[in-house]
Amino acid sequence: MRLKCVVAYDGTDYSGFQVQPDQITIQGEIEAALQRITGEEIQVYGSGRTDAGVHARGQVIHFDTGSHIPLDKWRFVLNNQLPDAIVVRSVEEADESFHARFDVQVKEYRYCIDNAPVADVFRHRYADHIRFPLDVEAMQQAARHLEGKHDFTSFCSAKTYVEDKVRTVYRVKVERSGHEVWVTCRGNGFLYNMVRIIVGTLVEVGQGKRAPDELKEILLACDRERAGKTAPAKGLTMWEVYYGTNISKD
Amino acid sequence: MRLKCVVAYDGTDYSGFQVQPDQITIQGEIEAALQRITGEEIQVYGSGRTDAGVHARGQVIHFDTGSHIPLDKWRFVLNNQLPDAIVVRSVEEADESFHARFDVQVKEYRYCIDNAPVADVFRHRYADHIRFPLDVEAMQQAARHLEGKHDFTSFCSAKTYVEDKVRTVYRVKVERSGHEVWVTCRGNGFLYNMVRIIVGTLVEVGQGKRAPDELKEILLACDRERAGKTAPAKGLTMWEVYYGTNISKD
Structure with missing residues (x-):
């Protein structure tokens, strides 16, 4: 199942969105939360990177999961595992062909x-x-x-x-x-x-x-x-x- | 000369207002800024303590100084030396008898x-x-x-x-x-x-x-x-x- 989420974050204390070795990043925090929740190693795709210190109100991500968590529980479960500076605003099921980065208009x-x-x-x-x-x-x-x-x-x-x-x-x-x-x-x-x-x-x-x-x-x-x-x-x-x-x- | 200031701060990253050994506090930051500005060792008195993580929009402090900085320059000079999480909103001259803590109504x-x-x-x-x-x-x-x-x-x-x-x-x-x-x-x-x-x-x-x-x-x-x-x-x-x-x- 492919999920699409709208994510907000206070980027002040992060080294930007994208995973980088030895840095704390938004993508890294979300992937770590997903692993704790599902046990799966999940790759997160964002609509685009944001630099260190840049914030988001409506960053969009997608990822694939085999988890059986009901769709209406996902937002709560994710926010429960994420630090206060990262908040998932919505979660919906997306078409298998949807891509958070390539489909941006x-x-x-x-x-x-x-x-x-x-x-x-x-x-x-x-x-x-x-x-x-x-x-x-x-x-x-x-x-x-x-x-x-x-x-x-x-x-x-x-x-x-x-x-x-x-x-x-x-x-x-x-x-x-x-x-x-x-x-x-x-x-x-x-x-x-x-x-x-x-x-x-x-x-x-x-x-x-x-x-x-x-x-x-x-x-x-x-x-x-x-x-x-x-x-x-x-x-x-x-x-x-x-x-x-x-x-x-x- | 006794100065009275209204101070705002984001208390999140501080161990409260009052100076404590080996802790970063609001009072400590203000006293350090005053020392850099005047060369004097100045004691700051607040209207009251705030706990770690508590913020202020209108904390009032007073201190005495022999510095000849003009009154209308003080706010800028202080904000220039303070971290972004602490902002002096106003500075005025106070009576020698004014006490930020004892005179609170x-x-x-x-x-x-x-x-x-x-x-x-x-x-x-x-x-x-x-x-x-x-x-x-x-x-x-x-x-x-x-x-x-x-x-x-x-x-x-x-x-x-x-x-x-x-x-x-x-x-x-x-x-x-x-x-x-x-x-x-x-x-x-x-x-x-x-x-x-x-x-x-x-x-x-x-x-x-x-x-x-x-x-x-x-x-x-x-x-x-x-x-x-x-x-x-x-x-x-x-x-x-x-x-x-x-x-x-x-």
């Missing part, structure tokens, strides 16, 4: 900036604190240039070996909510560090260090050096992953 | 219960998760019995050596806010573990294990064994401390 990430003069201590693990007020309107203007199908080489870590750096970004939204500024990115896929470099660049626009229209030139240059700094991991959350065909891309 | 604590079927992972450090829906009305009915001047022996850890266990509680409020249930306690002082034992007992009322009116008998019994369990530290936050005379006690 659209992914949404959200980045949270705590823009209060003094940091909110209860958000210190989940938001990057920037104490001077950001110009959200300028950031929103800049963000529009990123929407559409582009070569995102300028917004990709130079450490990547992916050849094709063309991606389609459906929506980049910047909005203030109380003392927080949220950047939402929705697209058909994101390159290594892409959302964090987008946010780092938009922040420089919000600080008045760059004009909103510079984003056009940065994209065209296809040069990582032209974009801004990579924003810290802690503000980033994998928000939702969409499968199937009827997806709102806005 | 009213203290308010709030306890957060995450009452959703599945825990909110971004609240796992700041709320205790109870997955079955609590009867908030019954809890509120029970809470009323605690208001007023009472001997709170039944709601005090047996490990205490305080003789006088009479305290005045102005307000115990239980309310639902989205998927969270908040218990607010306001009084002229609280005994060791008192708020956590109150919450643990109210939760048993909310679960239907006790009738709301039992609280009357528990108070009268003056016996710790009669009250409920001590609720976990992580849900508790020292919310606000009031000084001076014009204080709303509701």
Whole structure:
């Protein structure tokens, strides 16, 4: 039986999603819990990796099991075995052909900036604190240039070996909510560090260090050096992953 | 010069507020920051201790310094030297006679219960998760019995050596806010573990294990064994401390 789960996690104390030797990872914790529950050695597939310190609200995983645990007990049984920083939000049976990574249609990430003069201590693990007020309107203007199908080489870590750096970004939204500024990115896929470099660049626009229209030139240059700094991991959350065909891309 | 600060902290990774040998504490971190900033060995006085794992939004401290740092720079300088889990919210000059502990008039604590079927992972450090829906009305009915001047022996850890266990509680409020249930306690002082034992007992009322009116008998019994369990530290936050005379006690 193939199971599909939506998983949320506080990534602060983990070395990212993917299993790595001698590191504590989200995938590793879930696989260890599954082994304790079923006695089976189960491989977990995620919709994509998240880096060390990055969180998830809607990471999607799948795995196969021969266990006879009833479907409606799985969520409780898994949460009972997982650390508090990892929570399974839902479990459903999936088609044998479903693949959490290969079938992704659209992914949404959200980045949270705590823009209060003094940091909110209860958000210190989940938001990057920037104490001077950001110009959200300028950031929103800049963000529009990123929407559409582009070569995102300028917004990709130079450490990547992916050849094709063309991606389609459906929506980049910047909005203030109380003392927080949220950047939402929705697209058909994101390159290594892409959302964090987008946010780092938009922040420089919000600080008045760059004009909103510079984003056009940065994209065209296809040069990582032209974009801004990579924003810290802690503000980033994998928000939702969409499968199937009827997806709102806005 | 005597300075008074309002301090917020995420107490999860600390052995409480008060300095203890070989432990990392909030007071210890603040005193170390002050020494790096001023070169002076400064003793910090808090409005009261908080236990390991308990948080603060409005802990008040005072200390004396001969430093010539301008008053309006202090907050920034301190936050710059403190870990992300401790934030100074405000700094003001206080009268030489002001004492953060002895001058307290009213203290308010709030306890957060995450009452959703599945825990909110971004609240796992700041709320205790109870997955079955609590009867908030019954809890509120029970809470009323605690208001007023009472001997709170039944709601005090047996490990205490305080003789006088009479305290005045102005307000115990239980309310639902989205998927969270908040218990607010306001009084002229609280005994060791008192708020956590109150919450643990109210939760048993909310679960239907006790009738709301039992609280009357528990108070009268003056016996710790009669009250409920001590609720976990992580849900508790020292919310606000009031000084001076014009204080709303509701």
